Amino acid sequence: MKIGIIGGGGVGQALGAALLTLGHEVTLGIRTPSSEELAKPRPQGKPLAEWSAATGGKVVTMAEAASDADLIINATAGEASIAALTLAGADNLAGKVLIDLSNPLDFSQGFPPALSKQYSSHTSVGEQIQAAFPEAHVVKAFNTVGVGIIVNPGLITKDHDLFLSGNDAAAKATVTELARGLGWKSFLDLGDIKGSRAQETIVLVWLQVMGATGSSLHNLHVALA
Amino acid sequence: MKIGIIGGGGVGQALGAALLTLGHEVTLGIRTPSSEELAKPRPQGKPLAEWSAATGGKVVTMAEAASDADLIINATAGEASIAALTLAGADNLAGKVLIDLSNPLDFSQGFPPALSKQYSSHTSVGEQIQAAFPEAHVVKAFNTVGVGIIVNPGLITKDHDLFLSGNDAAAKATVTELARGLGWKSFLDLGDIKGSRAQETIVLVWLQVMGATGSSLHNLHVALA
Numbered sequence: 001m002k003i004g005i006i007g008g009g010g011v012g013q014a015l016g017a018a019l020l021t022l023g024h025e026v027t028l029g030i031r032t033p034s035s036e037e038l039a040k041p042r043p044q045g046k047p048l049a050e051w052s053a054a055t056g057g058k059v060v061t062m063a064e065a066a067s068d069a070d071l072i073i074n075a076t077a078g079e080a081s082i083a084a085l086t087l088a089g090a091d092n093l094a095g096k097v098l099i100d101l102s103n104p105l106d107f108s109q110g111f112p113p114a115l116s117k118q119y120s121s122h123t124s125v126g127e128q129i130q131a132a133f134p135e136a137h138v139v140k141a142f143n144t145v146g147v148g149i150i151v152n153p154g155l156i157t158k159d160h161d162l163f164l165s166g167n168d169a170a171a172k173a174t175v176t177e178l179a180r181g182l183g184w185k186s187f188l189d190l191g192d193i194k195g196s197r198a199q200e201t202i203v204l205v206w207l208q209v210m211g212a213t214g215s216s217l218h219n220l221h222v223a224l225a
Numbered sequence: 226m227k228i229g230i231i232g233g234g235g236v237g238q239a240l241g242a243a244l245l246t247l248g249h250e251v252t253l254g255i256r257t258p259s260s261e262e263l264a265k266p267r268p269q270g271k272p273l274a275e276w277s278a279a280t281g282g283k284v285v286t287m288a289e290a291a292s293d294a295d296l297i298i299n300a301t302a303g304e305a306s307i308a309a310l311t312l313a314g315a316d317n318l319a320g321k322v323l324i325d326l327s328n329p330l331d332f333s334q335g336f337p338p339a340l341s342k343q344y345s346s347h348t349s350v351g352e353q354i355q356a357a358f359p360e361a362h363v364v365k366a367f368n369t370v371g372v373g374i375i376v377n378p379g380l381i382t383k384d385h386d387l388f389l390s391g392n393d394a395a396a397k398a399t400v401t402e403l404a405r406g407l408g409w410k411s412f413l414d415l416g417d418i419k420g421s422r423a424q425e426t427i428v429l430v431w432l433q434v435m436g437a438t439g440s441s442l443h444n445l446h447v448a449l450a
Contacts, residue, residue, distance in 0.1 A: 106346075112422055114346045121331075121339045155450040158384075190437050197337055198433035201426040208423035209447055212415050217450035222434050225380040225442035 001178070004029055004069030006062050006088050008051075010044030011101065011147045012075035017055045018151035022181050027058045029065025029088065066092035071099070071174065072136075078104030078125040078200070079116055082132050094135035097171045099178075100126050100196070101142040101150075103203040112207055115200060126196025130167065137171035139164055140196035141179070144206060146216040153219075154183045160219035161188040163202065165195025188222055226403070229254055229294030231287050231313050233276075235269030236326065236372045237300035242280045243376035247406050252283045254290025254313065291317035296324070296399065297361075303329030303350040303425070304341055307357050319360035322396045324403075325351050325421070326367040326375075328428040337432055340425060351421025355392065362396035364389055365421035366404070369431060371441040378408045378444075385444040386413040388427065390420025413447055 001024050005012045008030040016026045028048065030037065038049040038059060045051070048059045066072050066088035076084040081102045085093065104116040104125050119125050126140035141164040142150050149155060153162075162184045166172050176187055190198055202220065210216050226249050230237045233255040241251045253273065255262065263274040263284060270276070273284045291297050291313035301309040306327045310318065329341040329350050344350050351365035366389040367375050374380060378387075387409045391397050401412055415423055427445065435441050 109347045112419060114422075117346060120345070121342060122334045149450070156448045157450075158446075158448040160448040188434070188437065190433050194337060195433055195437070197339075198430045201429045204426045205423045205430070208415050208420055209413070212413065212420070213447075213449060215449055218447055221383075221446045221448050222438075222443055223381045223383040223385040223446050224438060224440055225374070225382075 002070045004065035005073045007075035013045040014147045027065045029062035062088040071097045073099045078102040098136040124196040130193045137168040139166035139175045144202040160221045161186045165190040227295045229290035230298045232300035238270040239372045252290045254287035287313040296322045298324045303327040323361040349421040355418045362393040364391035364400045369427040370444045385446045386411045390415040
């Protein structure tokens with residue numbers, strides 16, 4: 001599959017590398033893919049020139065990454081996502097599956113962070129992306145775990161779930177198949193894109209559990225009676 | 226143990242009944258324990274006169290329930306909790322374990338609800354109760370599951386966790402022992418009372434999972450690599 005990742009931080013880099021290994025064609029889109037920018041370290045990641053050399057993945061503009069792709073992954077920070085996807089271009093997103101793995105975190109008062117106010121009460125980034133790009137098929141997924149588990153879910157040997165939500169059943173099926181390729185086995189469909197409200201709150205639980213356990217390699221399982 | 230439950234709704238009734246069965250002395254405190262009030266149906270519960278007749282538990286004022294008890298359980302709605310505990314009396318809470326199982330839900334825009342704004346950004350009900358009653362040993366617990374699981378955790382046969390947080394280690398140990406009596410086996414200590422921020426967001430996940438699965442009999446398990 002031709003996949004365009006919007007955002008060049010550590011999450012996009014690791015997910016892109018894993019998808020390239022699985023045989024997908026992956027381009028990674030950033031605002032300014034100049035050689036100067038490619039030489040800079042990225043948030044929680046390495047310089048993208050190094051990433052390209054190591055993985056064979058190309059780094060292009062956000063619009064180029066989106067226009068060439070069959071499926072697009074938003075790997076930007078939640079508060080920056082709509083601006084980034086606007087640069088990617090509504091026309092380039094139309095009719096395509098758009099996986100949103102962002103979280104809108106407000107660290108202004110230290111740890112633990114809160115969800116950003118404009119995205120946390122009766123709304124969510126996932127819903128606002130779907131509203132801003134109504135022709136895209138937004139699926140909220142992969143935002144509830146750290147990147148170490150996103151790309152290697154088998155590190156956790158007990159049952160654990162990939163939460164996803166979105167308005168389009170076919171798009172959710174596409175994301176489920178992509179995730180199976182990464183090794184995911186258990187899925188919990190939270191319904192339409194309003195489910196991203198619950199998914200975005202999970203990051204607060206995730207961070208608190210990381211603080212309590214000292215590990216980023218954890219995930220939730222919903223156990224039913 | 227002498228236990229005072231503040232709040233006469235369905236959760237307090239069911240938890241009180243379960244604790245009475247285990248041999249604890251339980252009184253249930255409401256604002257006005259008149260015979261007229263005891264005859265009225267309660268939120269998600271039955272008339273308290275029926276509850277008393279069925280369980281042998283007494284219904285008294287909030288202050289009486291708190292003053293007689295060794296351990297106090299706040300089973301009121303999150304937005305009403307501080308007012309109710311003020312009626313229970315700061316002096317009656319001082320030096321005692323106070324289990325807070327409340328959640329501050331805002332259903333003003335329908336389902337799914339949000340957390341109430343005054344309790345959801347860089348704060349929580351648990352923390353505000355601890356700040357309002359600094360001599361109580363507040364432990365946030367039991368707010369992350371439905372009452373059917375609170376009183377009968379064995380209905381879920383797979384591993385699942387009781388989350389708890391609070392500033393006092395001995396108080397958390399007391400709550401853990403009380404929960405073991407109800408059948409709880411797995412515990413996740415999220416640290417000091419700030420952990421109640423994460424715990425109170427879990428109710429949004431819980432509600433969404435209930436919508437997706439059609440069951441209230443579910444709980445989370447944190448799976449570690």
